[in-house]
Amino acid sequence: MRRALLTTALLAALAAPAAAQATLDWSEAEIRLVGQHGPWPPPPARDPSNRVSATPVGIVLGEHLFSDARLSGDGLVSCATCHQEGRDWSDGRALGKGRADLDRRTPSLWNVGYSHWFGWSGAADSLWAHTIKPILDAREMAGSSARVARLLREDKELACGYERAFGRKPDGDDEQMLVNAAKALAAFQATLVSPRTRFDDFRDALMAGDREAAARYGQSEQRGLKLFIGEANCNACHFGPRFTNGEFGDIGIGFFVRPGEVDAGRLGGIAALADSPFNLLGRYNDDASGANARRTRHVRRLHSNFGEFRVPGLRQVGRSAAYMHNGSLATVEDVVRHYSEVSPDRLHSDGTPLVRALGLSAGQSSDLVAFLRSLDAAPPPRPSPPPLCP
Ligand code: HEC
Ligand code: HEC
Incomplete structure (x- = not known):
């Protein structure tokens, strides 16, 4: 038996080079x-609309927040519930499921930092703006800006991580705190580059x-x-x-x-993008030149979308x-x-x-x-x- 196996292995080894050439x-x-x-x-992604993009302190804060279920309304759902590291940052399901069933599949987050439209219909024009959506969506995490702001202010570790990342205490208004949490989360996600x-x-x-x-x-x-x-x-x-x-x-x-x-x-995505207070034409874009909003400014709804x-x-x-x-x-x-x-x-x-x-x-x-x-x-x-x- 052993000898037979050995012979097969040997034959395979001898045959391999010819086939492999x-x-x-x-x-x-x-x-x-x-x-x-x-x-x-590719070179690491850097997003000029996000002041903590590609900064080590922003990335660390984002990585902690990514698996923190306290961002959700009932304290049970985190980003990592649906975007699981062991499942290539997706969930192995046909359709996403949070607090309720979703109508779309959870995409993998590999290489997401290199995209310019986000979600299946491109309803967001930056990684951080997309990140706000699942936090607030009642079917996903059902959180709120007030809840996120309170967490960042009251949790000592997070408050300290926030101060290191943004260079000030977590003392902005609730919406600003939500945006900054999303920017840290985006900085982390942009590091997920496939091998x-x-x-x-x-x-x-x-x-x-x-x-x-x-x-x-x-x-x-x-x-x-x-x-x-x-x-x-x-x-x-x-x-x-x-x-x-x-x-x-x-x-x-x-x-x-x-x-x-x-x-x-895409037709619905363009409408949602235009309505969003968090798009690159809005006040949370950290790129003062506004050059990165060019695509958003020029997007047009076509019947074919x-x-x-x-x-x-x-x-x-x-x-x-x-x-x-x-x-x-x-x-x-x-x-x-x-x-x-x-x-x-x-x-x-x-x-x-x-x-x-x-x-x-x-x-x-x-x-x-x-x-x-x-x-x-x-x-x-x-x-x-x-x-x-x-
Ligand atoms: C309940 C499951 C669920 C949770 C929780 C969830 N996601 Fe998602 N994620 C999805 C689904 C489904 C989509 C596709 C959404 C769409 O196209 O509208 C998606 C899309 C995305 C995308 C777009 C990816 C791409 O290729 O364009 C990003 C980025 C993302 N999620 C990040 C996050 C972050 C960060 C969190 C936590 C704040 C989070 N998600 C929480 C299910 C989830
Ligand atoms: C017209 C542009 C276009 C062409 C050409 C095209 N694809 Fe696609 N592909 C898409 C789009 C758009 C989707 C997503 C469609 C959806 O979700 O409804 C997709 C989805 C896929 C997926 C599923 C990926 C996932 O994560 O869900 C695979 C695999 C794929 N395409 C492979 C191919 C292969 C192989 C070919 C050539 C035979 C091809 N595609 C040709 C646009 C294209």
């Missing part, structure tokens, strides 16, 4: 397209012309990548190092929440099922089947659709899945946060 042929144009999905990791993956090693090897290193990437993964940037045109939307252009698209996912009620997607949702980044995608804004697809295989079979009648946008039924063969589908899974990597364990006031 193979790199597919990559044209100059393809290499350029692959190169656009890196390098990884390098097998794809990144391949991309860097390909760019450097190192065929030997490139050949460590599986052939099926390479074929899937070729489809992704070629025939299947996935990178029309899933573009750049995070595999998203940060904008919105319609890929024919249903928008009925329940009979008679729809999630209008109905049924559009934000293009999700694809790093760690295999690790945080379910998929889509409404969690309607359970596995990566289901997602690939959707793109293979989607009916044109399900697309609502006007103009030339970027999505059409691809009619993939079984082999092509499994190549695309293999490629998507090569964007996953186990994150290193996180040390517990340093104390607020050492």
Whole structure:
């Protein structure tokens, strides 16, 4: 038995180099397209609208607040209830659940600091502004500015952490305290950068012309990548190092929440953004030049925004099922089947659709899945946060 195992292992080892040597042929144009999905990791995100962005003291305060259920109305729900570290900062559920059931899936927070629109419909234009929403939403944490302000003033540790982060005692009005708590929370979230993956090693090897290193990437993964940037045109939307252009698209996912009620997607998001006192045109934007409010100032409601949702980044995608804004697809295989079979009648946008039924063969589908899974990597364990006031 032992000998048989050994022989099998030996044969496998002997066969491996030959199989592993193979790199597919990559044209100059393809290499350029692959190169656009890196390098990884990008430089740390810095948000000029947030005075404590990228500051160690702001990040520490935010990390403590992230798992503090006292921010919620009943003291039972924290950000970490739904965005769990052990589940890639999501919750493993099809639809979010706080004090009540939600209509959308909890997205992972990996790489969220590099976005410019937040939430599935882009209802916020900064990470801190989005962060205010779950604190106040009755279905999520059902907190209030008064409650957050009281916590920051009365808890000695938090008050001390606040003073270190903002350079003054927690003595602003309640709304200012809520905004600053959100800014610290945003500073922490922006540090959640996903680890390098097998794809990144391949991309860097390909760019450097190192065929030997490139050949460590599986052939099926390479074929899937070729489809992704070629025939299947996935990178029309899933573009750049995070595999998203940060904008919105319609890929024919249903928008009925329940009979008679729809999630209008981006169309609703633009309305909510315009109404928010916390958008970048408001008084809490720390960028005095206002340059970072350009996108918000120019956003226009178009009929075609109905049924559009934000293009999700694809790093760690295999690790945080379910998929889509409404969690309607359970596995990566289901997602690939959707793109293979989607009916044109399900697309609502006007103009030339970027999505059409691809009619993939079984082999092509499994190549695309293999490629998507090569964007996953186990994150290193996180040390517990340093104390607020050492
Ligand atoms: C009850 C579950 C729940 C809780 C609690 C919760 N979230 Fe979320 N989170 C969600 C859901 C669902 C969405 C998608 C919301 C949408 O698109 O409207 C989301 C979206 C987000 C996003 C947008 C991500 C992106 O890619 O655009 C951020 C950032 C975020 N949450 C941070 C937080 C923070 C910080 C807290 C704590 C203050 C928090 N969340 C509390 C469920 C939750
Ligand atoms: C027109 C732009 C567009 C194109 C082209 C496109 N996608 Fe998407 N993709 C999206 C949008 C938008 C969503 C989210 C839709 C929703 O939630 O309703 C999405 C969702 C996904 C998801 C689910 C991610 C998650 O976290 O829920 C995966 C995986 C994915 N796309 C892979 C692909 C692949 C593979 C291709 C090529 C076959 C592709 N996409 C082509 C826009 C696009």
